[in-house]
Amino acid sequence: MNILRQIAIFLSIMMFSTSLFSQSLVLAEGAEVVEGSVEDDYIALYISVTNTTEQPVWFKFYMYTEGLLEGHTAALCDNSQCYEYTAENFESPVSYNLDGGATSFIADFGVHLSPYEFLGLDENLTPIYSDPIPGESFIKMEFVNTADPEDILVHEALFKVLNAGNVEDGAIEIVKIAPNPASYFVGVTLDEVQAQTASKIEIYDSIGNLVSSVNMMGIGNYANINVSNLSQGIYHLNLVNTDGSRSKFRTIAIQR
Incomplete structure (x- = not known):
């Protein structure tokens, strides 16, 4: 009898531990390496996530930019807009909700990388940008469960800004x-x-x-x-x- 009780207690602990440490959000789609021409206005990475639980999950979306190449900036985007281009870490100003078992649309979350450095404003207050900067930038994204800050989905991506390739001056737009x-x-x-x-x-x-x-x-x-x-x-x-x-x-x- 004692052995059966011990087994029951052990199984209960295992089930509790599994529920405690299971990750509610998992990656459904999202590239780890994205490439684009230095002539592009931006290089886009879009991410889709799945709620593995049966209950709705509220979460925040974060972008970490410590791996940005000098001169590059990035903008965190959701299904309504892209926020400011910045070289700083960025937190979504709103929380998002995903129903139990649901998968977000691929364009609901993303990051845009700009290969141009903002240099300031001219006399007409028009933004001035540098020439495009080729190279590689590394960005980490996190989806954090607002009810459990330790429940985090991490996705890391390398943005490769390539040479102009076959994009030519005067090409139609x-x-x-x-x-x-x-x-x-x-x-x-x-x-x-x-x-x-x-x-x-x-x-x-x-x-x-x-x-x-x-x-x-x-x-x-x-x-x-x-x-x-x-x-x-x-x-x-x-x-x-x-x-x-x-x-x-x-x-x-x-x-x-």
Whole structure:
């Protein structure tokens, strides 16, 4: 009888310990290394998390920037906005809620890295930035359960800012993408003059696979692109000129 009681007590302790130290949030999706051109306005990393419990979890999102390359800045982003670009650690000003068993949409949380150093304001109070700075920056992100500060999901990522590659001076640019996030159609607006030499829009998934190509020749400076065949997630648009030059990548989210 004593042995059975001891076994029962041991099992109770084990079950209590498991519940006490289990992690409520786990990573569902998020790259550990992300790359981008120094000509990009920013390099984006998006993260999706899953609530492993049966109860709603409230949490805060943190960004730690001790590994930033000098001159680089980063902005913490959620599903409503990106906050200020900074070289300092940053805490989300709001808390987030994820239902039991639910997984957040991939664009709900993210970090944008800017390869430009802010130099100050000119006489017209216009921001002045440095030339883009190639190199590597390391950022750590944490999702912290507000009810249990020791319940933390940590994700670390290396941002590689590459040379300009095939982005050329004077390349045509995508002026506007709307709506973004999109569900079934997304409108892409080009500069009216440069649109005369636009060849096509290429759409790449988050790991760099070409998933769609849309002809732009002779259709003006606006295209309404059908994205209903694309799964939910993050995609990158690249505009190709008739001479082969390419625009900066622009990021869109597909959400339904």
